[in-house]
Amino acid sequence: MMFEGVLTKMQTEYTEPVNYYLVFENNYINFNQLIDKKIAIKFIKFECLSCHLDKPIYRQGFCKSCFFETPKAADWILKPELSQAHLDIEDRDLTYEKEVQLQPHIVYLANSSSIKVGVTRKSQVPTRWIDQGAHEAIEIVEVPNRYLAGITEVALKDHISDKTNWRKMLQNDIIDEDLPKYRETLKQYIPEEVLPYFIENNTETHITFPVAAYPLKPKSLNLGKTPEYEGVLKGIKGQYLIFEDQTVFNIRANEGLVVNIHVAP
Structure with missing residues (x-):
């Protein structure tokens, strides 16, 4: 073939x-x-x-x-805290930015090489976790726009990694973790304006790979x-x-x- x-x-x-x-x-x-x-x-x-x-x-x-021209590669893609569509401020294409930024977003914990914090659109759950090679993941907050997710991730990055070790992930050198427990521990660091969106009771998503x-x-x-x-x-x-x-x-x-x-x- x-x-x-x-x-x-x-x-x-x-x-x-x-x-x-x-x-x-x-x-x-x-x-x-x-x-x-x-x-x-x-x-x-x-x-x-x-x-x-x-x-x-x-x-x-x-x-x-x-x-350096397409809105699909703007800085707010990798740094969601830079999102400004909720303020009606254009970066490269306000129509596109509103379409992507002004929808429900998830801040999550995923375990691929170790526990990391991340941001994704709600519509990309669990696709985002699959793409990162995570064998388990859990949502922390669900917010109405990308900016709120971004400032939450920034606050939590001081206390937990936002990176994946790709070699360790591929070696399957992983340990099962109690993600709900980590979520509760990190709650104290969530920005005050985001706390109403904290997810109190949910369970881990488990993923197996071929x-x-x-x-x-x-x-x-x-x-x-x-x-x-x-x-x-x-x-x-x-x-x-x-x-x-x-x-x-x-x-x-x-x-x-x-x-x-x-x-x-």
């Missing part, structure tokens, strides 16, 4: 285990069905996710000029340095493909690259 298209974040289905789909313009790949099969990946060219031109990808799937074997020493595939790669797929976790020779390939980090993927019969 042969597939070709521009890489974008894998679509997921919250099942037991998670189902992963790489969607191209005219077809798609269900990677769960390809575990233990040999896969060849070849870099073809770039295709910016905004202008669709063959220009080197700068960040987040965009060429350099688009990265992995036959975890890597002991994961090494990241860089298509810029190694434009052709072949290996046996052993699993998928987060947005990573995991191969038998310890190679891992982060689909999300390679958005905007056009690749050819060949699956051996």
